[in-house]
Amino acid sequence: MKITSIKQQVKRTDRYAIHVDNKYEFSLGELELINAGLKVGQELTKTELDGLKDRAKLDKAYDRTLNLIAMRPRSRWEIEDYLRRKKYEPEEIEATIKKLQGSGYINDEAFARSWLSSRRLLKAISKRRLIQELRQKRISDDIIELVMADDETDELSVLSELIAKKRQQSRYQDDLKLMQYLARQGYSYGDIKEAMQKR
Numbered sequence: 001m002k003i004t005s006i007k008q009q010v011k012r013t014d015r016y017a018i019h020v021d022n023k024y025e026f027s028l029g030e031l032e033l034i035n036a037g038l039k040v041g042q043e044l045t046k047t048e049l050d051g052l053k054d055r056a057k058l059d060k061a062y063d064r065t066l067n068l069i070a071m072r073p074r075s076r077w078e079i080e081d082y083l084r085r086k087k088y089e090p091e092e093i094e095a096t097i098k099k100l101q102g103s104g105y106i107n108d109e110a111f112a113r114s115w116l117s118s119r120r121l122l123k124a125i126s127k128r129r130l131i132q133e134l135r136q137k138r139i140s141d142d143i144i145e146l147v148m149a150d151d152e153t154d155e156l157s158v159l160s161e162l163i164a165k166k167r168q169q170s171r172y173q174d175d176l177k178l179m180q181y182l183a184r185q186g187y188s189y190g191d192i193k194e195a196m197q198k199r
Contacts, residue, residue: 001020001021001043001044001045001046001049002020002021002041002042002043002044003018003019003020003038003039003040003041003042003044004019004020004021004022004040005017005018005019005022005040006018006019006033006038006039006040007019009027012027014029014030015027015028015029015030015063016028016029016030016033018038018052018056020044020049025049025052025053026052026053026056026057027056027060028055028056028059029059029062029063032055032056032059036052036055038052057088057092058092058095058096058099061083061086061088061092061093061096062096062099062100064082064083064086065079065082065083065096065100065105066100066105068082069100069105073110073111073114073115074106074111075106075108075111075112075137075138075139076097076101076106076108076138077137077138077139078137078138079096079097079100079106080093080097083096108139108140108143109143109146109147111137111139112134112139112143112144112147113147113150115130115133115134115137116130116134116147116148116151119133120151120153124158124159124161124162124165124185125158125185125186126155126158126159126185126186126187127148127151127153127155127186128186128187128188129185129186130148130151130186131144131148132186134147155187155191156191156194156195159182159187159191159192159195160195160198162182162185163178163182163195163196166178166181166182175196178196179192179196
C-alpha cells in the first residue's frame, strides 16, 4: 500500500486528507502530519495504516475538543461527556484528556476560577448558586472550597444591588414574589430578610 496523495482540505485548511492507493483513508492536522513524517510515495503495511488511522481518530478528537474549548473554558467532565456523546472509546477519551492536560487546556481549578469570575461579572449571583453550578460541571468539592475561599464578594451587598434592580420592575413590587425570585437565585431566607429590611 502506498500513499498516493496528501491534500489540504477545502473546508478545514488546517487538516490534510491522506489517500492510500488513490483512496481516501484518513485526515490529520498539520502538526500531527509533520510528527507522523508522512510523504507521497511512502509504502505502508496494513499494521502501519491501522496505526495511522487510530492516530487520526485521536487527532480528530483533540481537534474537536480544542474547538469546543475555544468557545469557552470547559471542565474535565464536560470534555469527557462531549467525547462520550461523540462515541469515542474510553481509552481514546483518556488519551485525549491527557494530551489536553499536557497542553494546559484542562485544569479544573483554573476553570472554576474563570467560571466564578465571569459569573460574577455577568450577574448578581449567590455563592450557593455558584457552588451548585460548579458541582453540575463535576468540579470536586476540594476545588470548589478553595476557589470560594478566595471569593471576596460581599453577598449582602450583591443581594442589595439585585433587590434594587428588581424593584424597578412592576412584578417585583410584591415582597413575596421578590423573595421567591431571590430564593430561586440561591440566596438564604435570612440574607433576603436582612437585605430587604435595609431597603
